[in-house]
Amino acid sequence: MINLKTNVMTRLQNKVAIITGGATGIGEAICKKFTREGARVVVAGMPDDPVDRVVDEIRVAGSIAIPFKKDIAVSENAKECIKLAVEEFGALDILINNAGVFPEVNEIDEFSEEAIDLLLKNNIKSAVLMTKYAIPELKKTKGAIICAGSESGKIGIPQVSPYGGTKGFLHAFTKGVAVEQAKYGVRANCVCPGAVDTAWTHKETSGMDRKMEKMIVSATPMGRRATPEEIANVYLFLASDEASFITGELLFVDGGITLSKGPVGKEVKDRDVKTPPEGELELEHTMEGATKKEDARS
16 A cells, blocks of 8 residues: 655665666666665766765765775675675665676677677676675565666667677576575566667767667657656666565666657657656766776776
8 A cells, every 4th residue: 555645755765775887877867866765875886987976966965875986797896895785784675787888889790809798797797796796685685686678688779789688688687586586585677778868879978870879769659868867766666665566577668669660759749748857866977987998998
């Protein structure tokens, strides 16, 4: 039963969350959304990511966050990240496997082996290791795991097929973990965005060209990208007790792109439909993130 008198700003009150890839793009939005709802968070990112700035911004807003600046695709670092959360806050309730890279756009015969290695390390290995080492703590709290899937993991996207392959892995991995861990009270789900208004989907800040950038919007029935906050809202729901009977779900937040055929987004003429909501979060790092090989190496 829903208590309509409950303050909606406390849906994660006293919960402890680790958000990997938490300093840029969707990750920043998740961190700020969760802390607004009462969670204490570990903002995990690479040493060169604006982790400290996000932590400072959260603290200025009156919420609680601590930084972790190491490569969590390294086993010892993943263990250390879990340990930090438990030692600092006393428990771990939520693991958000959001870390990932988008290092190259190319047809498969031209796709560099370096970019493939970076995708496997940052998109797959980091999530597997963090899940592996978080499970003992999540069993204690009957906690939740949410992985970052993608429309590309369902339908594939030309010129970034290895990226889509890593997301397809996470879809299957999440479902396996969900069934395996349900008997311990641990839930696992996957948020699968379409095009989001971050550095990854702009030609100026990624490997996309103008044609590809226009295509991802025109192929979306709603005729626009999602905002990072719109994606963070779904993470919030799945992490909260409101989703207590949801596990093993791939929740597509894609404006309908996985259902569409052709450039149906061009049919949207209503300005209100094409205009994203303003949102509530002060996001400063939306256009930062690992969109080139040199970014993903750090």
